[in-house]
Amino acid sequence: MNAMTDPGLQPSASAIRIQESPLDTSKAVLDHFLPSGEPYLLRFDKGQTLRIVDVEGNQAVDVIFYNANDPAEHYSATDTMLAQGGIYLTTGSVLTSSEGRPMLTIVADTCGRHDTLGGACAAESNTVRYALQKKFMHSCRDNYLVALQHADLALSKRDLVPNVNFFMNVPVTEDGQLTFADGVSGPGKYVELRAEMDILMLVSNCPQLNNPCNAYNPTPARFLLWDAA
Secondary structure, three states: OOOOOOOOOOOOOOOOOOEOOOOOHHHOOEEEEEOOOOEEEEEEOOOOEEEEEEOOOOOOEEEEEEEOOOOOOEEOHHHHHHHHOOOEEOOOOEEEEOOOOEEEEEEEEOOOOEEOOOOOOOHHHHHHHOOHHHOOOOOHHHHHHHHHHOOOOOOOHHHOOOOEEEOOOOOEOOOOOEOOOOOOOOOOEEEEEEEOOOEEEEEEEOOOOOOHHHOOOOOOEEEEEEOOO
C-alpha cells in the first residue's frame, strides 16, 4: 500500500495526493447545489461520505465542522496541523477535533490541496486586506451567522472557529507571510470526506468579490452524500 491509496497516511506541508473516487453519483442519498455566496447547514452520520464539488473552478468553500451530538467539540485547525505535520489538506488528511479525536478523513481528492490558515472573510478582514469601503460587503462570517440564526441549535457567534477553505490556495512564504494566490482547482474538482463521528457542517460558499483567485466571480458548489457501504 502506498501514500496514494492509504487514507491513514498523513501528508506533509507540501504534498499533493490526487485520488479519484469510486463512488457513483447516481447512488448518492443527497445531491445539493449551493449558489455562490450562500450559507448551508447539513448534518450527516458517522460512516457516511460527503463530496464537495468546485462546480466552475477556483471557488472557495469555507467550512466548519462540529460534533453533531456535542457541538462544543469542533474542528480544530491547530490540532489537525499538529497531528498531520503539515498545513495543507489532501488525500489522507484526518481532520481532528478540539478534543483531539478524528472527525473526518479525506478519502478522495482531485484538487490536491486545501487551505487551513486563511480563515473566513469578514467585515474586518475585508477592511484590512482591501479597503475601508469594503467593510460592509457580504462575507463568510455573515453567512455563518445567518445559517445559525435560522437553525434551532445552541450555537452562536462565539462558536465560530477557524475554518477549512476547500479549494483555496494560500501559500506561505519563506518569512511566514500568507499570500492569496491563483487557485489550483478547476471545474468539477472535488474532495471527499468520510465522517468518523456524527457531523454538523456549517458552510459559506464564499461571496468574496475582491480576491482575483476566483476572477472576482463567486460560483456555485455542489454537495453529494453517500451512506456507508
